[in-house]
Amino acid sequence: MQTTSADPISGLLVSVAVGDRRAFARLYEASAGRLYGVALRLLRRRDLADEALQDAYLSIWRNAGRYDPAKGSPFGWMAAIVRYRALDLLRRDRETALDEDALERQPAPAAPSLTAEARALEACLRTLDEKSRRCIQMAFLDGYTHEELARRLDAPVGTVKSWIRRGLMQLKACLDQ
Numbered sequence: 601m602q603t604t605s606a607d608p609i610s611g612l613l614v615s616v617a618v619g620d621r622r623a624f625a626r627l628y629e630a631s632a633g634r635l636y637g638v639a640l641r642l643l644r645r646r647d648l649a650d651e652a653l654q655d656a657y658l659s660i661w662r663n664a665g666r667y668d669p670a671k672g673s674p675f676g677w678m679a680a681i682v683r684y685r686a687l688d689l690l691r692r693d694r695e696t697a698l699d700e701d702a703l704e705r706q707p708a709p710a711a712p713s714l715t716a717e718a719r720a721l722e723a724c725l726r727t728l729d730e731k732s733r734r735c736i737q738m739a740f741l742d743g744y745t746h747e748e749l750a751r752r753l754d755a756p757v758g759t760v761k762s763w764i765r766r767g768l769m770q771l772k773a774c775l776d777q
Contacts, residue, residue, distance in 0.1 A: 609674040610667075617665035624661060631675060632657075635682045642686040642743055652685040659685070673717070683740070690743045724774035732767030735760055 609630060615623030635656065639649035659681050667677050725733055735753070738744045746764075750757040 607674060609678075610669055613660075613664045613667050613674050616661060617667070627660075628657060631678060634675070635678060638679050638682045639686045641741060642683065643689060648689050649686070652682060652689055655685045656682040687743045720775055721771070724771050727774055728767050728770055732763045732770070735763045736767045736771070739764060 609627065612623045612627040612630065616627055632653065636649060636653050639652040639656075640646065643649045643652060656678070660678055663681075667674060671677070725736070728736070731753075735749055738749055738752070739746070744752070746757050746760050749755075749760045753760060755763075
């Protein structure tokens with residue numbers, strides 16, 4: 601999906617790229633809630649989600665000039681940064697089991713309202729075969745590596761990569777319609 605110049609987040613990123621602190625504050629206000637939801641969905645712990653979000657915004661501040669509207673939406677670019685930070689934290693703490701009791705004591709995060717893009721993605725995900733959909737969700741939402749997926753699904757790594765690649769191609773075709 602192409603980003604138009606009318607997108608306020610895109611304009612804010614341009615200002616952030618030249619060091620505009622006020623634009624960065626407005627960017628944070630406009631996007632932090634949704635980006636926190638991305639981190640929390642992956643990490644399932646508020647403390648780690650807070651850490652991932654802070655690291656991501658530092659990266660956004662430093663790299664705003666690298667955002668290319670031709671490659672995707674500004675929110676998608678920022679969400680990818682949050683996702684990578686969250687996955688880094690997951691991998692770092694993979695050996696440490698989540699404290700299920702603490703997780704149960706925390707109130708569930710409010711369900712974010714779905715944007716038109718999210719609804720379209722959800723609809724397109726439902727069109728995929730079960731293996732591709734499951735692999736994509738486990739890889740992109742739960743942070744599993746190809747090797748971890750192969751072990752969990754008892755399938756060769758190459759097969760798992762093929763399921764993901766075919767599923768992503770089908771998603772792209774569906775979303776481009």
